[in-house]
Amino acid sequence: MKLHWSPRSPFVRKVMIVAHERGLVDRLDCVRTIVETAKPHAELMIDNPLSKIPTLILDDGTILYDSRVICEYLDTLGDAPKLFPAKPKARMIALRRQALGDGFLDFLVLNRNERARAQPSEPHLASVVVRKAAVLASLEHEAESLAAAPFDIGHIAIGCGLSYLDFRYADEDWRKNHPRIADWHAGFAARPSVRATEPVDDS
Numbered sequence: 499m500k501l502h503w504s505p506r507s508p509f510v511r512k513v514m515i516v517a518h519e520r521g522l523v524d525r526l527d528c529v530r531t532i533v534e535t536a537k538p539h540a541e542l543m544i545d546n547p548l549s550k551i552p553t554l555i556l557d558d559g560t561i562l563y564d565s566r567v568i569c570e571y572l573d574t575l576g577d578a579p580k581l582f583p584a585k586p587k588a589r590m591i592a593l594r595r596q597a598l599g600d601g602f603l604d605f606l607v608l609n610r611n612e613r614a615r616a617q618p619s620e621p622h623l624a625s626v627v628v629r630k631a632a633v634l635a636s637l638e639h640e641a642e643s644l645a646a647a648p649f650d651i652g653h654i655a656i657g658c659g660l661s662y663l664d665f666r667y668a669d670e671d672w673r674k675n676h677p678r679i680a681d682w683h684a685g686f687a688a689r690p691s692v693r694a695t696e697p698v699d700d701s
Contacts, residue, residue, distance in 0.1 A: 499525055499526055499527065499554060499555065499556055499557060500526075500527045500529055500554070500555040501513065501526045501527065501528050501529065501552060501553070501554050501555075501568075502529055502531040502542055502545065502546070502551045502552060502553040502554075503528040503529060503530060503531060503551065503552065504530065504531060504532065504533070504551055505697055505698040506665075506697050506698065506699060507533075507551055507552070507697075508603050508607070508658045508659070508661070508662040508665075508697070509551070509552055509564065509565040509600075509603065509658075510551055510552045510565070511658050511661075511695050511697060512552075512565045512569060512654055512655060512658050513552045513554070513565050513568050513569055513572070514691075514694075514695045515654050515657075515658070515691045515692060515695050516568075516569045516572050516573065516581060516651070516654065517572055518690065518691035518694055518695065519578060519579075519581060519649075519654075519691045520572055520573065520575060520576050520578045520581070521576055521578050522572055522575055522576060525575075531551050531553075533549060533550060533551055535611050545561050546561065546563050548563065548564075550563065550564065552564070552565055552568055554568045554571070565600070566596065566600065569581070569582075569651055569654075570582055570651075573651075579648075580650075581649070581650050581651045581654070582650065582651055583648075583650055588647075588650075591647070591652065592650040592651050592652040593651075593652070594652070595644070595650075595651075595652025595653070595655060595656055596651050596652050596654075596655040597655075598633065598636070598637075598652075598655070598656060598659075599652065599654070599655025599656040599657070599658060599659045600655050600659075602630075602633050602656075602659035603655075603658065603659050603662055605626055605629055605630075606626075606630070606659070606662055606663070606666065606667070607662075608626075609622070609623065609626040610666055612626075633659075634672055634675075634676050634679070635676075637656065637660075637676065637679040638675075638676040638677075638678050638679045640679075641678035641679040641681070641682045642678065644656070644679075644682055645681075645682050645685070649689075653686065657683060657686040657687070657692065660672070660679070660683045660686075661683075661686075661687065661692070661697075662697075665697050665699070
């Protein structure tokens with residue numbers, strides 16, 4: 499399987515953590531693919547017209563994107579414990595947590611792009627501050643139940659969101675006022691699959 503990949507993308511990291519947890523890393527041919535919001539990637543667009551990563555090409559030529567679809571596909575392979583729960587209630591909670599983690603990443607990535615503009619939009623930046631605070635408050639409230647639940651795709655998405663704060667917003671001490679979710683994240687960060695996928699800023 500060919501994976502359009504980058505060591506800096508938090509959405510690629512989601513896929514790679516799933517691959518490690520499922521024992522599938524050796525089956526992935528990771529192809530370094532650099533994407534930019536303002537510069538469509540012509541070669542990537544042959545496989546994914548959205549010009550986004552991760553994009554997975556299966557051995558039979560089937561193409562999958564985005565991270566949610568790829569992660570769910572990988573969860574069907576092999577015999578390792580499933581990351582997408584089968585029972586309806588547990589599955590809905592896991593998918594809702596994945597949506598929270600992915601949505602958190604969406605606006606953090608967009609905010610980083612906005613801050614890099616010559617004239618950033620102040621309303622946009624202010625909106626992200628409010629939404630980021632709301633997400634962290636929600637996670638702080640949910641930390642105990644998150645820690646008690648079996649490890650699944652929701653944990654991975656949320657963990658990747660918090661890890662992206664450390665990677666791209668290192669000057670912000672999000673842990674100070676959120677001790678419970680900070681403790682949970684410390685355990686997440688210690689997992690072998692997470693340590694093996696730590697991002698590298700090699701730009």
